[in-house]
Amino acid sequence: MSSVTQLMSLITAASMMVSGTLNAAAPQHDIDGPLFLANRQYTVSEAYAPADLEMSDVSGQVRRLRPAAAKALREMFDACKEETGVKLISISGYRSYETQEGIYARKLRSVKKNEAKAQEFVAPPGASEHQLGVAMDIGQKHKVNLEISFGKTEGAKWARENCWRFGFILRYDEPWEEITGYKYEPWHFRYVGKKYAKEIHKANVPLETWLISHRVEMLRELLSVDLSIPEEIPAEEPATPSDMAASPTDLKAAGSK
């Protein structure tokens, strides 16, 4: 291997380490990770579409999600049926940037181009978690129109209390409107995986807020250096002749050969 090639592979390895570290420290920027944040502030590029979408095996429509989310949704719906007798249904899973663009344009026309009004419920293209393939809007019988009243149903109550067991979080709760930028949506669940869903549910804060503390924790771990001073500092031993700087005179005096 030439030294240039060696240098290049070293640089590649180093930059991979750096980007891995950055992803760990800022998980909200890792689009392949479970904590990628998509909202009005952090938008998804027009070019992004998950490569591994699949149809979730549940009743309802627009059932495409990324595989882990699709499987978890099935488990959640099954558990709800078993524990409450209520059959949840999917209403809207994966949506492409273009689909979101169309929905937003229609909403905008219906409110006479008032953007603030349009954005109360509809995310502009790129600002929707549905483009990530990890969000699902749910409903139940007679509640399929994404209405606030869904929140009062047994199915919705069960879902908000139990979704974390399957790796989902309720993304837009009522007290969080200022932080998430979205009105209360009792139907919108986001998959983050069981480990994080449990932590976020326990913290009872929106993903935006939780990510800040999670990031601080990750940075602390990444930067952790053991700076503690040993409890017992060994007593200094008296200097021996060998410790002393030997000057030519000393060497002569010692009769060194």
Ligand SMILES: [Zn+2]
């Ligand atoms: Zn939604």
